[in-house]
Amino acid sequence: MALLKSGWLWRQTAILKRWKLNWCDLWIDGSLCFYKSDSRRELEQRVGLKATCIDVRSGLECGGVIPPESNPRENLVGIHLRDGSTLNLCANSEDECLAWKLTLLETRRNPVFTYDPYDDSYQAIPLSGYHTVYITPGAGPGTHQLIVQRDPFDGVMESVALGLLAGMAAGAAMRSFLWMPFFFC
Numbered sequence: 289m290a291l292l293k294s295g296w297l298w299r300q301t302a303i304l305k306r307w308k309l310n311w312c313d314l315w316i317d318g319s320l321c322f323y324k325s326d327s328r329r330e331l332e333q334r335v336g337l338k339a340t341c342i343d344v345r346s347g348l349e350c351g352g353v354i355p356p357e358s359n360p361r362e363n364l365v366g367i368h369l370r371d372g373s374t375l376n377l378c379a380n381s382e383d384e385c386l387a388w389k390l391t392l393l394e395t396r397r398n399p400v401f402t403y404d405p406y407d408d409s410y411q412a413i414p415l416s417g418y419h420t421v422y423i424t425p426g427a428g429p430g431t432h433q434l435i436v437q438r439d440p441f442d443g444v445m446e447s448v449a450l451g452l453l454a455g456m457a458a459g460a461a462m463r464s465f466l467w468m469p470f471f472f473c
Contacts, residue, residue, distance in 0.1 A: 290315070290316040290410075291313060291314070291315060291316070292314045292315065292316055292391055292394075292395060293312075293313075293314045293387070293388065293391045294311070294312060294313045294314065295311070295312060295379075295384070295388075296309060296310070296311060296312070296326075296380065297309075297310060297312045297365075297377045297378065297379055297388070298310075298355075298356045298359065298377065298378035298379075299312075299322055299333075299375070299376070299377055299378075300353070300375075300376035300377075300378075302373065307355075307356035307378065310322040310323060310324065310332060311323040311324070311325055311326045311328065312377075313328070314391060314392065314395060316395070317338070318336055318337040318338035318339075318341075318395050318396065319334055319335070319336055319337070320334070320335045320336075320337055320367075320392075321333070321334050322334075335367070335369070335375060337367070337392065337395055337396050338395070338396065339370075340369045340370045340371070341367055341368070341369060341370075341392070341396045342368045342369065342370055343367075343368040344365065344366070344367055344368075344389055344392045344393050344396070345365070345366040345368070345389075346364060346365045346366070346385050346386065346388075346389040347361065347362045347363075347364060347382070347385065348361060348362070349366070350364040350365070350366040350376065353366065353376050355378050356378055359378050359380070360382075362382045362385065363378050363379045363380065363381065363382055363384075363385045364376065364377070364378050364385070365377040365378070365379065365385055365388050365389055365392070367392065
């Protein structure tokens with residue numbers, strides 16, 4: 289898998305709102321990974337931007353966020369996620385902030401690429417809610433991924449069938465109780 293961008297970024301914690309310096313890797317599949325050091329041994333957090341990112345803002349667009357000490361407000365990057373939370377980052381310079389913003393927007397927009405060893409090229413896989421993509425392992429060297437997108441209506445028919453069966457059983461039981469008063473007359 290190809291690495292799009294990596295470097296040191298300040299990340300604001302979710303609960304205490306403190307700033308921590310993390311090594312960040314942005315991969316071509318949309319994974320934004322945060323590590324304690326540039327050796328990439330201890331993964332602290334992983335965010336899948338292709339599925340969860342709504343918007344990316346930078347600089348003065350990040351209202352209400354106080355940057356870490358000795359960093360101006362123009363270095364802020366805010367990633368708005370689907371669950372309503374915001375991932376606040378801060379770069380070391382304004383140029384680096386702009387580079388991160390553009391790379392994050394490009395990653396969010398672009399499809400997933402897979403390597404084809406026969407043609408020695410990358411192929412784009414468009415992801416939508418109607419497709420499931422399987423990439424078989426052992427087709428070539430390196431890491432392989434399995435991307436499964438679940439159908440939102442998967443499992444609906446089982447619950448409908450179970451409800452119908454329960455309704456028929458309840459109806460059959462109640463029908464026998466309705467005839468009981470005639471037996472005692």
